[in-house]
Amino acid sequence: MFAYIHREIVPVEKAFLHVSDLSIQRGYGIFDFFKVQDGHPYFLDDYLDRFYNSAASMQLEVPHQRDDLKSIIFSLITKNNIAASGVKMILTGGYSADGYQPAEPNLIITQHHLTLPGEDQIKNGVKIITHEFVRDFASAKTINYSTGIWLINKVKENQAVDVLYHQKGIVSEFPRCNFFIVRNDNTVVTPAHQVLRGITRKNILKLAARKYRAEEGVVTLEDIANAKEAFLTSTTKRIVPVVKVNETVIGDGKPGAVSLSLLNDLIALENEDFQSKAN
Structure with missing residues (x-):
C-alpha cells in the first residue's frame, strides 16, 4: 500500500x-x-x-x-x-x-x-442512541472526533450502532453520518443547522425531491418519535434504516418503503456517475 x-x-x-x-x-x-x-x-x-x-x-x-x-x-x-x-x-x-x-x-x-453495511442492517434496520452535544465548527469536516470516540462504549452497552447528537431536543447529526426522518405524509426531512453537509445527504435531498417533498429544517426528538421512518446516511453506509432511537420504536419497527426506495435510487445514481466517467 x-x-x-x-x-x-x-x-x-x-x-x-x-x-x-x-x-x-x-x-x-x-x-x-x-x-x-x-x-x-x-x-x-x-x-x-x-x-x-x-x-x-x-x-x-x-x-x-x-x-x-x-x-x-x-x-x-x-x-x-x-x-x-x-x-x-x-x-x-x-x-x-x-x-x-x-x-x-x-x-x-x-x-x-472498503466494506459496505451488511444486508442484515438494511433488512432489519438499526438502533441508535442520543447524546446532548454540538460539534465545534460543525460546517467543517475537522479531525476532532473526541466526543464520538468517547461515546463508543455507551453505544455498545446500549446495543446500538451510533449516537445522534442534539441540543435541548433539537437534533443535528451523528459523529460520522447525517440523519433523516420521513413524516407520515412521506415528507423527507433532514436537520438544517449545526451539521456537516454530507455529499450523500446532498444526493438524497435531490433524489427525494423527485418523488416526495424534501426539506432541510428543524428536527426534534419529538419529531423522531412521531416519524413514519428514519435513516442515516454517509459515504460508506449509503442509507441505513433506523428503527429504534433509545427505547422508542420508529414507525412499525421495520425499514420503511421510502428509505429503501431512496437507497435504490442512490445506488442507481452512483452507477450513473460511474458510467458517465467510463464513457
Missing part, C-alpha cells in the same frame, strides 16, 4: 508526521473521504469542494490547486490498484514551533479497503 505525504507517494509504512504537527499537539486539522470503485472516485468534485471549504473555514491552505490534487489522487489510486476502496485526504495544522501556532499545512492522502 502507498500513501501521499510530503509531496510524494511513498510506501505507507514510511508515511510519518513529526511530533510537532498541530494535528498531534492540538488535534487541529481537516479531512475528507470518498469512495472509489475500479479506479473511479464517486462524486469527486463534490468532495473536493467540501475539502477546500473546510480548509478555508479552519484557515488552512491546501498546498495544491484542484487539478494538481486530482492528478495526485488518481496517481495514488492507480498505484494501489484496489477494486473497492476509500480515499482519505487529511490536511493538518503543520509543524508548529510552539505546539499552538499553525504552520505550513501537511497534506496526507491514504487509501483503504
